[in-house]
Amino acid sequence: PKVTLQKPKIYKRNSSHKIHKIKVFLFINLSGGMVATLPRLCVLDVSCNAQLTQEVDTGGFRELVSSLSHATSLTTLRLQACGLTPDSLDALVQVLPSLTALTELDVSSNKEVGGVVHLLVSALPVTQMRRLPFNSCYMSNKSFTALGNTHTHTHTHTHTHTHLFIYRSFPSTLAVSYLRTVDISWCKVVGGHLALLLDALQPSVVSELRLCSCELTTDDMQHLAAVCRRGCLSSLRALDLSYNSLVGDNGWCSLFAAGGLGSLEDVDVSLRPSTSAPCSAWLPALLRALPQMPALARLAMQRWTADCQEREQLRYCLKKRSVLLPPPVCECESD
Secondary structure, eight states, X not given: OOEEESOOEXXXXXXXXXXXXXXXXXXXXXXXXXXXXXXXXXXXXXXXXXXXXXXXXXXXXXXXXXXXXXXXXXXXXXXXXXXOOHHHHHHHHHHGGGOTTOOEEEOTTOGGXXXXXXXXXXXXOGGGOOBOOOTTSOOOHHHHHHXXXXXXXXXOSSOHHHHHHHHHSXXXXXXXXXXXXXXXXXXXXXXXXXXXXXXTOOSOOXXXXXXXXXXXXXXXXXXXXXXXXXXXXXXXXXXXXXXXXXOOHHHHHHHHXXXXXXXXXXXXXXXXXXXXXXXXXXXXXXXXXGGGOTTOOEEEOBTEEEOHXXXXXXXXXXXXXXXXXXXXXXXXXXX
16 A cells, blocks of 8 residues: 555564554654554554545545554554544544554544544443543534433443443443543533533542633532542542633632542642732632642642732742642732
8 A cells, every 4th residue: 555654653572573653743644554453553643634535535433444454453542633524534434443452542633523522432431441531522412412411312331331431421431430530621511510510420540630721610619629529539639620610619619629639739729811810719728738748749820810918828838849830820919
């Protein structure tokens, strides 16, 4: 097959010299036959290749995806920002059941994905999935509502209860107990409905929870606080709640007073560049919570304002523990 690309990175494993990872930086004409000849391929990354789904005459994405049925060792498939179309997503859904070793599927930044998330999830090997980001996938209210109505879906798969659990919860939960990373950033439909995701959580191995710019509400944050109190996020290392300006002071106070985040290393509660707001109402709760976060290494709270005394108190507490506070941080309020 003819392969034209910009010097892909090819990684070899141990001394067997079997290709197991290919990252294509610039896709021009990649025949699915190439993948079919690499049965030991473990990682395939063709992200940021919008022309991949435009190669209609040469088979393009559909030919590539159909060849994946031969890649029985594939554990990671990354299709971020590939301009996936309804036809290409249909082809992907058809081949996913054959990828029995898959643990990571990245279809983020593809706007058409938002309407077929439930189909993708139902075709995946649920119990072994560890990463399934849906950030920037233009999740629609219609898609979200359809996923919530479990009684409208029927399946013949032997693990029926597992699939019902998926549909009952928000799509990216994928039985959250199995996922290590949950990223649904920039999905506005999450706002006011975060409970559908969080109620699926059990004490688990989730290490990253990213909810940037999801239009979260105070109620959402209070529900997150309740989940923390139950210990369901005890393994969490990264928490991104940035760009959620609809959360009120009570929401932030509840979160920092909840506890249960002893493993947290990175937290981001920054506001959008064009906004600012005072943090005086919930800063005391944050300061009291810091001793309960011994692993914390980075705290981002850009564009929140406080008086000079509060700002210095925060800096002092963090400096003692060498916690990074990215600028511009917690600016002094004007007198």
